Amino acid sequence: MSDTYSGRGNADRSITNPRPASTLTPAPGSGEAAMTGSAFLIGDSMTGGYGTGPDILHDCTIAVEPGEIAVIVGPNGAGKSTAMKAVFGMLNLRKGSVRLAGKDITDLSPQDRVRAGMGFVPQTNNIFTSMTVEENLEMGAFIREDDISGTMAQVYDLFPILKEKRRQPAGELSGGQRQQVAVGRALMTQPKVLMLDEPTAGVSPIVMDELFDRIIEVARTGLPVLMVEQNARQALEIADKGYVLVQGSNAHTGTGQDLLNDPEVRQSFLGG
Ligand SMILES: Nc1ncnc2c1ncn2[C@@H]1O[C@H](COP(=O)(O)OP(=O)(O)OP(=O)(O)O)[C@@H](O)[C@H]1O
Ligand SMILES: [Mg+2]
Numbered sequence: 001m002s003d004t005y006s007g008r009g010n011a012d013r014s015i016t017n018p019r020p021a022s023t024l025t026p027a028p029g030s031g032e033a034a035m036t037g038s039a040f041l042i043g044d045s046m047t048g049g050y051g052t053g054p055d056i057l058h059d060c061t062i063a064v065e066p067g068e069i070a071v072i073v074g075p076n077g078a079g080k081s082t083a084m085k086a087v088f089g090m091l092n093l094r095k096g097s098v099r100l101a102g103k104d105i106t107d108l109s110p111q112d113r114v115r116a117g118m119g120f121v122p123q124t125n126n127i128f129t130s131m132t133v134e135e136n137l138e139m140g141a142f143i144r145e146d147d148i149s150g151t152m153a154q155v156y157d158l159f160p161i162l163k164e165k166r167r168q169p170a171g172e173l174s175g176g177q178r179q180q181v182a183v184g185r186a187l188m189t190q191p192k193v194l195m196l197d198e199p200t201a202g203v204s205p206i207v208m209d210e211l212f213d214r215i216i217e218v219a220r221t222g223l224p225v226l227m228v229e230q231n232a233r234q235a236l237e238i239a240d241k242g243y244v245l246v247q248g249s250n251a252h253t254g255t256g257q258d259l260l261n262d263p264e265v266r267q268s269f270l271g272g
Contacts, residue, residue, distance in 0.1 A: 038102065039063035040224055041118075041193045043087040046096035055094065056082045057248045064193060064226040064241070069219045071239035071256065073232040073269060079248035080228040081123050084197050087226075088120045089113050101192065115143055119191030123198045123228070126182035129171030133162050136170050136181050140188030148188060155184040158214055176207035183214070194218065196227035212238055233270050236260050244269055 042063035049056040056079050064070040072080050085091050087098050089110040097106045100116055108116060127136050137155060141148040156163035159180040165173060170181050179199050186194060199215065200208040208231055216238055219225045229235030236242050239256030244265060252265050259265045266272055 038099065040066050041087070041098075041100050041226060043083060043098050044096050046083065046086050046093050046098075048086060048091050048093040048095070049082075050091065055248065057086060057091075057093075059096070060086075060245065060248055060250055061096075062087065062226065062243055064224040066224055067219070067222055068240040069215065069225045069227070069238055070241040070243070071235045072226070072228045072243045072245060073230075073235060074243075074245035074251070075269070078245045080245055081197050082248070083245065084120070084122075084195055084226075084228055088118060088195065111143075114189055114191075117192030118195060119186035119189055119193065120195045121179075121182045121186045121197060121199060123201065127170045127178055127185065130169055132167050133170050133173070133181055134166040136185050137162075137188050140185030143189055151188055151190060155187055158187075158217065159184055174207075175201075176203040176211060179203065179211060180214070183211075183218075187218070191223070193224045193226065196225065198228050198230055200229065200231055208234065233260065236270075 040063075042061065044061055044063075046057045046060045047055055060079065060083055062070070062072055062083055072083065074080055082091065086093060089098070089105075089108055089112075093106060097104055099105065100113075100118065103116070105113060105116055110120075114120070128139060131139065134152075137152055138148070141151065156166075161177055162180055162184060165177065170178060173181065179201075183194075183196065183199060186196075196215070200211050203211065212234065215225055215227070227235070236256040236259050239259075242252075242254060242256045242259040243250060244252040244259065252259060252262060254262065260270070
């Protein structure tokens with residue numbers, strides 16, 4: 001399966017993939033994504049809400065390309081998490097579709113989307129607090145039947161503190177360390193795309209910077225990252241592409257720099 005995803009703009013896999021035998025990121029292959037000519041992962045014109053409730057998303061589109069970090073920002077309640085959940089298959093769309101590497105996956109369950117290559121870190125309840133760090137990582141690899149030790153070693157290389165604390169219940173860790181567990185858990189499936197909903201929620205500015213550095217490191221291995229962030233300015237600074245969502249709709253889209261320079265975005269969403 002892992003030999004079908006080359007041509008994804010893999011900038012530098014040496015950072016998180018130092019050992020030739022290790023496989024945090026997909027191995028080179030035939031270039032499935034390249035054939036589609038469209039976004040690697042796209043939630044396209046999504047309209048829908050929870051259960052039979054009102055629509056929360058209105059014709060909302062979010063996407064990430066190979067090698068990119070795409071960031072979604074917007075006010076509380078704008079529908080950022082809902083958009084992520086829709087892409088992950090936790091919402092029935094009334095309109096629109098989700099495509100991954102050119103395949104329509106709109107009808108797949110979340111579990112099947114994980115099998116198809118999605119790694120998702122939800123905004124809340126994203127670790128098992130009573131289990132150890134290492135058990136969390138093992139749980140993350142639930143769909144795998146092969147040897148996971150190489151991937152685990154890579155996660156520990158990326159987040160050395162987790163190796164130190166691997167026998168500790170994850171609930172005893174600091175907020176930033178828990179987020180590392182959550183991201184590490186998602187990486188254990190060797191995803192083709194990583195989706196993060198507010199990975200820096202509730203952490204100090206220093207820890208936020210560290211987490212962003214690690215996320216950049218992951219993205220540089222060629223793994224596309226689609227993330228929601230409350231720290232809009234800092235996130236847009238590291239974003240190749242940014243989306244401002246307002247009331248479930250796309251309000252502004254552009255490169256991170258475009259959005260940082262846009263007077264209206266600055267005024268309304270970045271505090272001037
Ligand atoms: N499980 C749910 N059932 C019903 N409505 C929900 C559910 N989760 C969220 N909503 C509603 O959907 C809307 C968008 O919420 P969502 O959590 O997607 O916003 P958000 O942009 O992620 O906000 P935040 O910045 O606070 O995380 C809100 O009106 C919210 O009340
Ligand atoms: Mg949210």
